[in-house]
Amino acid sequence: MAAKNAFYAQSGGVTAVINSTACGLIQEARRHPDQIGKVYAGRDGIIGALTEDLIDTSLETDEDIARLRHTPGGAFGSCRYKLKSLEQHKAQYERLIEVFKAHDIGYFFYNGGNDSMDTAWKVSQIAEKMGYPVVCVGVPKTVDNDLPHTDCCPGFGSVAKYVATSIREAGYDVASMARTSTKIFVLEVMGRHAGWITAACGLASGNAGEPPHILLFPEVPFDPERFLARVDECVKQYGYCTVAVSEGLSDAAGKLIAESGTKDAFGHSQLGGVGQVVAQLIKDKLGYKYHWALADYLQRAARHLASKTDIEQAHALGVAAVNLALQGKNAVMATVERLADRPYRWQIGDAPLAEIANVERKMLPEFISADGFHITEACRTYLQPLIEGEEPPPYRNGLPDYIRLKNIAVPKKLEAFAI
Amino acid sequence: MAAKNAFYAQSGGVTAVINSTACGLIQEARRHPDQIGKVYAGRDGIIGALTEDLIDTSLETDEDIARLRHTPGGAFGSCRYKLKSLEQHKAQYERLIEVFKAHDIGYFFYNGGNDSMDTAWKVSQIAEKMGYPVVCVGVPKTVDNDLPHTDCCPGFGSVAKYVATSIREAGYDVASMARTSTKIFVLEVMGRHAGWITAACGLASGNAGEPPHILLFPEVPFDPERFLARVDECVKQYGYCTVAVSEGLSDAAGKLIAESGTKDAFGHSQLGGVGQVVAQLIKDKLGYKYHWALADYLQRAARHLASKTDIEQAHALGVAAVNLALQGKNAVMATVERLADRPYRWQIGDAPLAEIANVERKMLPEFISADGFHITEACRTYLQPLIEGEEPPPYRNGLPDYIRLKNIAVPKKLEAFAI
Numbered sequence: 050m051a052a053k054n055a056f057y058a059q060s061g062g063v064t065a066v067i068n069s070t071a072c073g074l075i076q077e078a079r080r081h082p083d084q085i086g087k088v089y090a091g092r093d094g095i096i097g098a099l100t101e102d103l104i105d106t107s108l109e110t111d112e113d114i115a116r117l118r119h120t121p122g123g124a125f126g127s128c129r130y131k132l133k134s135l136e137q138h139k140a141q142y143e144r145l146i147e148v149f150k151a152h153d154i155g156y157f158f159y160n161g162g163n164d165s166m167d168t169a170w171k172v173s174q175i176a177e178k179m180g181y182p183v184v185c186v187g188v189p190k191t192v193d194n195d196l197p198h199t200d201c202c203p204g205f206g207s208v209a210k211y212v213a214t215s216i217r218e219a220g221y222d223v224a225s226m227a228r229t230s231t232k233i234f235v236l237e238v239m240g241r242h243a244g245w246i247t248a249a250c251g252l253a254s255g256n257a258g259e260p261p262h263i264l265l266f267p268e269v270p271f272d273p274e275r276f277l278a279r280v281d282e283c284v285k286q287y288g289y290c291t292v293a294v295s296e297g298l299s300d301a302a303g304k305l306i307a308e309s310g311t312k313d314a315f316g317h318s319q320l321g322g323v324g325q326v327v328a329q330l331i332k333d334k335l336g337y338k339y340h341w342a343l344a345d346y347l348q349r350a351a352r353h354l355a356s357k358t359d360i361e362q363a364h365a366l367g368v369a370a371v372n373l374a375l376q377g378k379n380a381v382m383a384t385v386e387r388l389a390d391r392p393y394r395w396q397i398g399d400a401p402l403a404e405i406a407n408v409e410r411k412m413l414p415e416f417i418s419a420d421g422f423h424i425t426e427a428c429r430t431y432l433q434p435l436i437e438g439e440e441p442p443p444y445r446n447g448l449p450d451y452i453r454l455k456n457i458a459v460p461k462k463l464e465a466f467a468i
Numbered sequence: 469m470a471a472k473n474a475f476y477a478q479s480g481g482v483t484a485v486i487n488s489t490a491c492g493l494i495q496e497a498r499r500h501p502d503q504i505g506k507v508y509a510g511r512d513g514i515i516g517a518l519t520e521d522l523i524d525t526s527l528e529t530d531e532d533i534a535r536l537r538h539t540p541g542g543a544f545g546s547c548r549y550k551l552k553s554l555e556q557h558k559a560q561y562e563r564l565i566e567v568f569k570a571h572d573i574g575y576f577f578y579n580g581g582n583d584s585m586d587t588a589w590k591v592s593q594i595a596e597k598m599g600y601p602v603v604c605v606g607v608p609k610t611v612d613n614d615l616p617h618t619d620c621c622p623g624f625g626s627v628a629k630y631v632a633t634s635i636r637e638a639g640y641d642v643a644s645m646a647r648t649s650t651k652i653f654v655l656e657v658m659g660r661h662a663g664w665i666t667a668a669c670g671l672a673s674g675n676a677g678e679p680p681h682i683l684l685f686p687e688v689p690f691d692p693e694r695f696l697a698r699v700d701e702c703v704k705q706y707g708y709c710t711v712a713v714s715e716g717l718s719d720a721a722g723k724l725i726a727e728s729g730t731k732d733a734f735g736h737s738q739l740g741g742v743g744q745v746v747a748q749l750i751k752d753k754l755g756y757k758y759h760w761a762l763a764d765y766l767q768r769a770a771r772h773l774a775s776k777t778d779i780e781q782a783h784a785l786g787v788a789a790v791n792l793a794l795q796g797k798n799a800v801m802a803t804v805e806r807l808a809d810r811p812y813r814w815q816i817g818d819a820p821l822a823e824i825a826n827v828e829r830k831m832l833p834e835f836i837s838a839d840g841f842h843i844t845e846a847c848r849t850y851l852q853p854l855i856e857g858e859e860p861p862p863y864r865n866g867l868p869d870y871i872r873l874k875n876i877a878v879p880k881k882l883e884a885f886a887i
Binding site: 059062063065093094096120121122123124126127128129130210213214215217218219220221222223224225226227228229230234236252253255322325340341342343344345346347349350351352353354356433436437438439441444446447448449451 | 478481482484512513515539540541542543545546547548549629632633634636637638639640641642643644645646647648649653655671672674741744759760761762763764765766768769770771772773775852855856857858860863865866867868870
């Protein structure tokens with residue numbers, strides 16, 4: 050069989066290590082020139098395929114591709130753009146196949162979360178139906194850590210390491226100041242539906258009394274009275290209290306706590322601000338001075354503090370995706386399989402896209418402590434290996450030295466297509 | 469002369485490297501047992517002296533003292549507690565001398581900012597007057613970088629490195645997402661009166677178009693129209709726009725912008741939130757989707773990303789303070805003197821406390837670009853060396869391994885004293 054080109058796209062919110070996957074994938078593809086011609090990347094994700102805006106990664110040097118391993122963000126651009134059902138968006142799926150055909154693309158690698166796996170699965174179906182078979186392989190990526198059939202999702206381990214480090218460091222700060230000044234510190238972290246990132250903050254407190262003292266999960270309805278009682282208990286016992294709160298914290302009726310606070314003045318519903326709401330609640334009811342931080346994009350872009358485990362898994366999954374495709378494994382996602390907890394051992398596996406698309410993996414109930422305010426030992430056992438190891442980027446002039454690729458476009462061959 | 473004990477206190481907001489100063493100071497004192505007996509530290513800063521709550525640092529091992537070099541926060545606790553004039557608080561100054569006398573303390577090292585240098589100076593005066601001479605040496609510390617007579621202030625270089633790294637990383641993230649999602653990213657940083665930290669963010673943009681695109685300084689009155697025009701220009705030119713804003717951003721009348729926004733609902737004036745105010749302004753007027761982050765304590769506690777230059781200067785100033793004291797230099801502060809910009813060369817100097825107390829060093833006007841939205845080359849030349857070099861802490865279980873000292877109290881000899 051003559052070599053076919055490959056198409057790779059990054060999807061959804063980017064991470065500190067999604068480029069490590071791109072790095073592994075492109076490097077591995079370059080090792081098989083007899084089977085894979087060029088790797089084209091979608092500029093701004095799947096939109097690049099729809100608009101035939103392809104990037105020719107063969108024009109990047111091996112050195113620059115290697116530097117993707119230590120560069121955060123999405124090197125080719127990403128997008129939040131979900132293709133709907135085949136019925137609703139049939140023209141778009143057909144356009145994808147048309148673009149693939151025009152550029153002799155025989156492999157489709159989609160690097161994303163749930164929605165992307167759903168899209169990859171649908172593309173594999175329609176390609177078959179249209180008589181232009183394309184091997185479709187999903188590559189997991191999401192800080193939300195909510196994909197099934199894989200031990201974890203690349204991107205999550207690095208966010209986990211960042212938030213746990215950050216709340217530990219802020220805890221040292223607050224502990225110093227608590228006698229006469231700030232007694233409360235609240236860190237708001239990502240996680241709309243699942244508390245994985247909030248749980249990761251808990252890794253910083255190895256012993257009783259160490260920050261963070263309280264975790265507020267989206268899975269546990271917020272009970273102000275119980276929360277305030279626990280805060281007060283911590284301040285009386287330790288002199289201060291640190292809290293990690295998920296952006297998705299909700300009350301018993303399912304209403305976001307973020308929407309009950311400072312946001313009303315503007316009348317908008319964008320998340321971000323629940324940290325201040327709970328901090329201000331403490332101030333109002335208990336009178337303690339607070340500080341709060343909103344990590345936002347800093348947490349998922351912090352390549353300078355990425356987990357080596359995460360970087361390695363992200364890279365290995367990129368490599369694996371190519372090998373799965375070369376084995377003709379269609380409509381699967383490369384996965385991480387845990388073999389042992391401590392020391393952590395893992396291997397690459399794969400799972401059918403059909404079983405992954407639109408299935409969300411929730412936090413396990415047994416990972417949350419009985420009082421709802423912390424993590425259990427079982428949770429630590431699961432999370433601990435994911436944050437281990439450091440692989441700092443090179444520094445130049447005191448700052449991480451990241452790469453911006455040339456990202457040269459492949460000449461278009463088709464008519465324009467409106468998305 | 470028989471050896472006298474020394475008293476060391478940390479003051480005001482702590483930093484990622486104030487313990488590096490403590491480390492240098494205690495290590496150097498231990499090298500002169502003939503002249504310095506024990507180093508006592510104030511528990512929670514100067515309050516520890518007033519309440520005779522002294523920590524015996526001689527009970528800590530050399531290894532643990534060495535670990536202070538890589539531990540953020542204040543190892544002995546700090547406080548926001550300013551002694552007023554000698555007339556108003558005479559009893560407190562007398563109490564200090566009484567405690568010093570009771571514990572045979574002949575050296576007073578005060579590690580802080582402007583207020584602390586003022587206190588150290590006053591103590592030197594009253595000690596003389598009360599016939600119990602104490603050698604008083606100030607050691608600079610403040611992320612605000614606003615002490616005169618020193619090239620920079622320990623703590624600042626590490627915050628500078630953290631914020632510049634953070635906005636660079638977030639910039640890579642936003643650039644990836646901008647086509648279909650977030651186009652605006654705002655990072656709020658510390659700096660109530662001086663824009664040093666905001667300026668440091670500017671180091672991340674070496675070339676035109678690189679994040680951060682806009683800096684909002686407290687020194688430049690906020691002009692919403694001009695700001696929005698510049699934001700729109702950036703989005704049209706680069707596809708996105710990143711902004712670093714100082715918590716102290718004010719309008720032409722001197723009113724804090726933070727107080728014009730989300731804070732009103734609660735009616736409190738604590739800073740923090742200006743980032744959201746300007747981001748929301750962009751959304752309301754230009755319609756661009758935004759994300760914003762509030763670094764808060766994370767920026768000044770981030771020892772994992774501290775500047776090696778900063779760590780070394782902090783340590784050297786602790787060492788120097790002891791040597792100044794042993795030379796009998798009373799009422800001085802140890803300083804950093806810049807000898808050359810590139811490569812950066814510096815040496816330790818000293819300056820009279822009387823010339824430092826309550827003098828604030830502002831950002832130089834020539835450090836802000838003509839349009840008020842960025843830094844000049846002169847500013848880069850000044851700031852660049854302060855963020856250079858890395859000296860990461862040791863990691864254990866994937867997280868920085870910081871030390872908590874035993875902090876054993878010295879037995880009290882005096883009656884209690886109400887503060």
